Amino acid sequence: MKQPVTIKKHEGKLGILLPGMGAVATTTIAGALLARKGKGTPIGSLTQMGTIRLGKRTENRAPFIKDFLKLPSLDDVAFGGWDLFPDSAYESAKHAEVLTNEHLDEVKGELEAIKPMPAVFYPEYVKRLHGTHVKKGADKWEMAQQVETDIQTFLKTNGCTRGVAVWCGSTEVYIEPSAVHQSLKAFEDGLKNNDPGISNSQIYAYACLKQNVPFANGAPNLSVDMPAIWELARERSVPISGKDFKTGQTWMKTILAPGLKARMLGLRGWFSTNILGNRDGEVLDDPESFKSKEVSKLGVLEHILQPSKYKELYGNIYHKVRIEYYPPRGDAKEGWDNLDIFGWLGYPMQIKVDFLCRDSILAAPLVLDLALLMDLGSRAGFHGIQEWLSFYFKSPMHAPGLYPEHDLFIQSMKLKNTMRWMMGEELITHLGNEYYD
Ligand SMILES: NC(=O)c1ccc[n+]([C@@H]2O[C@H](COP(=O)([O-])OP(=O)(O)OC[C@H]3O[C@@H](n4cnc5c(N)ncnc54)[C@H](O)[C@@H]3O)[C@@H](O)[C@H]2O)c1
Numbered sequence: 408m409k410q411p412v413t414i415k416k417h418e419g420k421l422g423i424l425l426p427g428m429g430a431v432a433t434t435t436i437a438g439a440l441l442a443r444k445g446k447g448t449p450i451g452s453l454t455q456m457g458t459i460r461l462g463k464r465t466e467n468r469a470p471f472i473k474d475f476l477k478l479p480s481l482d483d484v485a486f487g488g489w490d491l492f493p494d495s496a497y498e499s500a501k502h503a504e505v506l507t508n509e510h511l512d513e514v515k516g517e518l519e520a521i522k523p524m525p526a527v528f529y530p531e532y533v534k535r536l537h538g539t540h541v542k543k544g545a546d547k548w549e550m551a552q553q554v555e556t557d558i559q560t561f562l563k564t565n566g567c568t569r570g571v572a573v574w575c576g577s578t579e580v581y582i583e584p585s586a587v588h589q590s591l592k593a594f595e596d597g598l599k600n601n602d603p604g605i606s607n608s609q610i611y612a613y614a615c616l617k618q619n620v621p622f623a624n625g626a627p628n629l630s631v632d633m634p635a636i637w638e639l640a641r642e643r644s645v646p647i648s649g650k651d652f653k654t655g656q657t658w659m660k661t662i663l664a665p666g667l668k669a670r671m672l673g674l675r676g677w678f679s680t681n682i683l684g685n686r687d688g689e690v691l692d693d694p695e696s697f698k699s700k701e702v703s704k705l706g707v708l709e710h711i712l713q714p715s716k717y718k719e720l721y722g723n724i725y726h727k728v729r730i731e732y733y734p735p736r737g738d739a740k741e742g743w744d745n746l747d748i749f750g751w752l753g754y755p756m757q758i759k760v761d762f763l764c765r766d767s768i769l770a771a772p773l774v775l776d777l778a779l780l781m782d783l784g785s786r787a788g789f790h791g792i793q794e795w796l797s798f799y800f801k802s803p804m805h806a807p808g809l810y811p812e813h814d815l816f817i818q819s820m821k822l823k824n825t826m827r828w829m830m831g832e833e834l835i836t837h838l839g840n841e842y843y844d
Contacts, residue, residue, distance in 0.1 A: 408831045408832065408833055409831055410829070410830060410831030411828065411829070411831065412787045412788055412789075412829055413787075413788070414477075414783070414786050414787045414829065414830075415786040415787075416477075416786075417477075417478075417479045417483065417568075417782070417786060418568055419483075419566065419567065419568030419569075420479075420483050420484060420485050420565065420566055420567040420568065421479050421483060421484045421485070421567060421568075421569060421570070421571060421778070421779075421782050422484075422485050422486075422487060422561055422562050422565055422567035422569070422570035422571070423484050423485070423486050423487070423570075423571055423572075423573070423778045424487050424488055424489075424558065424561065424570050424571070424572040424573075424615070424620065425486065425487070425488035425489075425572070425573055425574075425575045425774070426488060426489045426526075426572065426574050426575065426576045426608070426611045427488065427489070427490060427574060427575040427576025427577060428488040428489070428490040428494075428496060428499050428521075428523045428575070429490070429499060429503060429575065429576075429577070429686055429687070430500075430503035430505050430685050430686065430687065430738055430766070430767040431575045431625065431652075431687075431766075431767045431770045431771060431774060432488055432496075432499075432575040432774070433496050433499045433500035433503055433505075433518070434500065434503070434505045434506060434767040434768065434770070434771040435486075435575075435770075435771040435774040435775055436486045436496050436500075436518065436521060437496070437500055437506055437510065437511060437514055437518060438506075438771050438772075438775075439481050439484065439486070439775055440514040440517050440518070441510060441513060441514055442455070442481055443481040443482055444513065444514070446510075446513050446514075447510065449772060449775065450772070451768075451769065451771070451772030451773075452772035452775050452776050453472060453772075453776055453822075454472055454473050454476075454478055454775065454776045454779050454780065455473060455481075455772070455775070455776075457471070457472045458470060458471050458472065459472050459475055459823055459826060459827070460835060461475070461827065461832050461833075462832070462833060472826065475826070475830060476783055476826060476829075476830065478779050478783065479779065479782070484778070485565040485566070485567055486521055487521065487524070487561045487565065488521075488523050488524070488575070489523050489524045489525065489526045489527070489554075489557070489576075489611070490523035490526055490538070490540060491525075491526040491528045491536065491538025491539070491540050491541050492523070492538050492539075492540055493522070493523065493539070493540040494523070495518060495519045495520070495521060495522050495523075496518040496519070496521035496522075496523075497511065497515055497518035497519045497521075498519075499523075500518060503685065503686070503738060503767065504737050504738060505738045505765065505767045505768065523540065524557045524561070525540050525541055525542045526538065526540060526541050526542065526607070527541070527542055527550045527551075527553070527554060527607050527610045527611060528541040528542075528607055529547075529606070529607055531580070531603075532579040532580055532582075532606040532607050532608075533576075533577045533578075533579055533580070533607070533690055533693075533696065534580070534693045534695065534696070535689050535690050535692065535693050535696075536577060536686075536690065546598065546599055546600070546601050547597070547598040547599075547601050547602070547605055547610055548595070548598040548599045550610050551598055551610050551613050551614045551617070552614075554610065554611055554614035554615075555614045555617055555618050558570060558614065558615065558618045558620060559618065569619075569620075569782065569785070570615075570618070570620040571620060571621045571623075571778045571781045571782045571785070572611070572612075572615045572620050572621070572622045572623070573622075573623045573624075573625055573774050573777050573778055573781075574608055574611065574612075574622070574623065574624045574625050574626055574628070574630060574649075575625050575626075575774060576607070576608060576611075576626065577626070577686070577687065577690040577696070578626045578627055578628065578687070578690055578691060578696045578699050578700055579606045579607065579608055579626070579628040579629075579696065579699060580606075580693070580695035580696055580698070580699065581695055581696075581698035581699040581702065582604060582606060582628070582629050582699075584604075584629060584632075584633050584634075585604045586604075587602045587604040587605060587635070588604060588629070588633035588634060588635050588636075589633075589634050589635065590634060590635055590638060591635050591638040591639050591642070593635060594609075594613070594633075594635035594636070594639075598610070598613070606628060606629070606630075608624070608626070608628045608629075608630040609628075609629065609630055609633075609636070611630075612624070612630045612631045612636055612647075613636065613639065615645075616631075616636065616639045616640055616643050616645050616647070617639070617643070619643055619644075619645055619785075620645070621645050621646040621647065621648075621781040621782065621784065621785050622645075622647050622648075622781075623647070623648045623649060623777040623778070623781050623796070623799075624647075624648070624649030624650045624651070625649075625650075625651065625652045625770070625773070625774065625777075626650065626651055626699070627650050627651040627699040627700050627702065627801070627802060628650070628699060630649060630650070631647040631648075631649055631804070632649055632650055632804050634807075637791060637792065640790055640791045640792075641790060641791055643790075644788070644790040645785065645790055646781050646784040646785050646789050646790055646791070646793045647791065647792060647793065647804070648777065648781060648792065648793040648796045648799075648800070648804060649800060649802075649803075649804050650800055650801070650802045650803075650804060651700075651800055651801040651802050652770045652773045652774075652799065652800065652801065653773075653798075653799060653800050653801045653815075654764070654766060654769035654770050654773065655681070655740055655742050655762055655764045655766060655769055656679055656681060656704070656728075656742035656744065656762065657704055657707055657801045658769070658815070659742070659744065659760055659762055660677075660679070660707050660708070660744070661707055661711065661813050661814060661815040661818075662815050663744075663746070663758070663760075664707070664708055664711040664712060664813075664814075665711055665814040665815065665816055665817075667712075667746075667748060668711060668712055668713075668717075668721075671717075671720065672720070672748055672749070672750050673719070673720040673721065673748060673749040673750070673753070674708075674712065674720065674721055674724050674746065674747070674748050674749075675723065675724065675725070675747040675748065675749060675755070676724060676725040676726070676727075676745075676746070676747040677708065677724065677725070677726050677727070677744065677745070677746050677747075678725075678727045678744070678745045679704070679727065679728045679729070679742065679743070679744045680728075680729040680730075680731065680742070680743050681729065681730045681731065681740055681741065681742045681743075682731045682732075682733040682736055682740065682741050683730070683731075683732065683733065683736055683737075683738070683739075683740035683741075683766065684732065684733050684734040684735055684736040684737045684738075685737055685738045685740075685766065685767075687766065688730070688732040688733070688734075688736075688740075689732055689734075691730050691732065692732035697730060700730065701728055702802075704728045704801060705726060705728055706802055706811070706813075707801065707802075707813045708721075708724065708726055710810055710811055710812070710813045711813050711814050712724070738765055738766050738767050738768075739763065739764075739765055739766075740764050740765070740766045741761065741762070741763050741764075742760070742761075742762040742764065743759070743760070743761050743762075744758075744759070744760040744762075745757065745758075745759055746758040746759075746760075773799050776799065777796065777799055780793075780796060781793065781796070783829075784796075787829050792804045792805065792806060794806065794812070794821070795821055795822055795825035796822065797811065797812050797813075797818045797821065797822075798815070798818035798819055798821070798822045803818075820835075823835070
């Protein structure tokens with residue numbers, strides 16, 4: 408198959424910009440630096456560990472994804488970001504208590520050299536945080552200009568030829584799209600008028616796209632999920648993706664729910680609760696930030712189980728999600744799930760899941776993959792919403808009029824088939840030909 412797109416070769420360094428340099432961002436940076444030195448293995452990262460089958464099973468072709476896609480190596484990336492606390496990546500990682508001193512000390516010098524740029528921070532969007540390392544500006548428009556200058560300076564100082572951003576900042580309060588989000592013109596006017604519908608993350612997203620920097624959103628905030636930003640992404644020909652990294656409980660949910668559906672087993676109720684004690688947990692303790700997360704977590708089952716098609720099996724589900732801030736746990740979250748299911752003739756059964764996970768350990772590989780794949784997409788001329796990256800998100804953005812794909816296995820197939828397609832390889836349908844040859 409002829410390669411349908413031309414992928415620009417990567418030359419020079421890729422700047423990976425992380426607005427929000429807390430637990431997830433610093434775990435990502437430290438992990439990538441450790442992997443670069445051969446002092447750690449980037450487990451959980453498809454781009455670093457995964458292979459991809461090409462052609463027929465008999466051909467035995469399964470290269471590593473990073474070789475197949477000719478991705479930049481970890482030596483070819485530079486990390487930067489913004490935060491409202493002035494702590495270096497080293498200090499922030501120490502505070503987050505995700506990685507041990509043994510790991511952090513191996514890359515201490517490099518982490519100390521990564522200092523956050525001052526944040527755009529209007530506190531009404533993240534009510535639990537109070538930081539001092541923040542920009543000053545007359546209005547939101549001026550703030551966006553400052554972020555654009557930061558990007559230019561960062562790329563130049565770090566010898567980068569291009570950048571990519573992954574939002575690792577706190578979850579903002581829930582905002583419904585309003586008039587200001589409906590067109591680029593309305594949005595730009597809104598920046599100048601300090602429209603309350605424009606949050607911090609939206610200002611970063613706007614500035615990144617203006618600088619041709621692809622933007623992936625790891626939190627459930629609106630950020631790039633609105634017509635104004637879609638218009639800008641189209642105009643600048645830049646990829647965007649989101650929302651909300653699919654890590655612990657929702658990742659489990661999108662594994663289990665397709666399993667029930669594949670076997671036509673019924674579901675009556677799904678109760679999910681979490682305890683976590685990191686800064687993310689503290690922010691989510693605010694009901695308005697929790698609302699953003701709740702909406703993102705709740706949407707999953709509806710789309711996988713299609714209750715309107717399967718009324719008898721899934722037409723009457725009680726789905727509840729809770730997050731409790733519990734400081735003693737730090738980043739080591741515990742997610743409990745209780746599923747009330749039913750089988751043959753309606754007989755009830757239960758499934759219990761107790762996932763003792765580590766939030767940032769699960770999220771870090773997704774940040775790295777997203778940065779490398781968004782950059783690849785950009786070099787391949789992809790722009791707008793990158794549905795092929797739905798695999799990474801709890802609440803995948805999708806084209807207007809379509810529905811999101813939540814099933815992890817369909818997402819994985821879509822991701823890998825897009826990789827095959829962009830490199831001019833046959834798509835894999837898993838249709839055997841032994842039956843009709
Ligand atoms: N860890 C996971 O498994 C996971 C999964 C899905 C989504 N997320 C999301 O990823 C984000 C990061 O999670 P975390 O555990 O690193 O949280 P964290 O609280 O440790 O880090 C977030 C950082 O963002 C900073 N921040 C907030 N607003 C900012 C702004 N306007 N500009 C710059 N910095 C800002 C905070 O000061 C903080 O340092 C959160 O929104 C979280 O909900 C995490």
